[in-house]
Amino acid sequence: MEEPQIPKNLRKPIKKTIKKTTIIQRKSKKTSSKIQKSHFEDDDNDNESNPSCSFSSFLEKWPILVSDFYQIDALELAPLLLGKYLRKDNVVLQITEVEAYRPNDSACHGRFGVTARTAPVFGPGGHAYVYLCYGLHTMLNIVADKEGAGAAVLIRSCAPIIGLETIQQRRGMVTEKPVLLAGPGKVGQALGLSTEWSNHSLFTPGGLELLDGPRPQHILVGPRVGIDYALPEHVNALWRFAIAGTPWISAPKNTLRPP
């Protein structure tokens, strides 16, 4: 699988990148310990904070989720995905913000039926649905529910867990701030996804995998982003979910509230 090129308008002049590096690296040491704190129930997890803790012990602690996990309504699956880990080779991201898209949902890509692009949405749960947005952003969804249902969960934001340098390289910026991974297009870019990853199985070892993860203590809900074309009942539905307290949330944040 080839590494997708960074689109021209998303590239930065080399001068600026270097300049930023020095500024950001100074700040990052302070913030990193703060970010790790206590948005999760079992906080004995030393994998993220202890650099000497090996990659393999992380993988031992958080096994790949099985196919059965996904065979439920997208509205039920979406909040369950918060805190789980996305892994592709040496990069691991933790899911912090998602949106559910469902059958008979005027905002869902499946609303016109099966097309070449949306076919994976109608497949069995547990596969990726990756599509190109605005011609340049790759958006990662996780297909939900039984075969034929037509439901998926959009991954809107993640926190970087392992492989920060690879993530920064793919994103074309050296920072640990939310601008690195808060937004669905950024997640796709950080994972190095192209539309060729659409329909990839997430429960089969190799390639892109979804691992179990800690359960968030508190969850926020809100209306979904960027679906003004949909019916009012779907525009207003509170089908966006995020981990309470995490900085890894896309805009707008002020529409999120406790359930």
Add this chain to the structure above:
DNA sequence: CGGATGATCTGCT
């Protein structure tokens, strides 16, 4: 910090 804008391609409202 907020609003406007261009990039770039897919499927059809």
Add this chain to the structure above:
DNA sequence: GCAGATCATCCGT
């Protein structure tokens, strides 16, 4: 043709 589950940059406060 055109709008779209977006993002980074530019220019104004």
